[in-house]
Amino acid sequence: MNLQSVFLQGAPEGGFGVVQQLLPFLLIIVVFYFFMIRPQMKRQKELKKYREELKKGDKVITTGGIYGKVAEIKDAHVMMEIANDVLIKIDKSAIIMDMSDAQAKR
Incomplete structure (x- = not known):
């Protein structure tokens, strides 16, 4: 068949x-x-x-919920200022939005 x-x-x-x-x-x-x-x-x-x-001075939110401001940009990572003189190094893929988007959603 x-x-x-x-x-x-x-x-x-x-x-x-x-x-x-x-x-x-x-x-x-x-x-x-x-x-x-x-x-x-x-x-x-x-x-x-x-x-x-992304450029220096942009306000962003990470996937972990950390709010901060871009201090320095490299190829694969960003140095983000989360408080006065407190910098953290995060991967670019961890950035989800800028804070102006977050304000508009409320």
């Missing part, structure tokens, strides 16, 4: 059985793409652009 005969056994006389069975799955994939995957990719692209455009 070949694969074609297996698909055609349950098909109506029009021969569209396989297409009708796959249509709901295709619709689910399209919905997932437009409502979940595409917006997430857009957010990741905006965050990457934000991290690349």
Whole structure:
């Protein structure tokens, strides 16, 4: 028994059985793409652009919830001032937003 005969056994006389069975799955994939995957990719692209455009003096928040100000920028890390004369070294990927975004969300 070949694969074609297996698909055609349950098909109506029009021969569209396989297409009708796959249509709901295709619709689910399209919905997932437009409502979940595409917006997430857009957010990741905006965050990457934000991290690349960081400059000295920007107020930022880390993924750990630390608020501070950028004091120095290197290739892969940032020196962040969290209090007077208190600097910490963090990875650029740990920066999630600037504090003006945080104020707007409240």
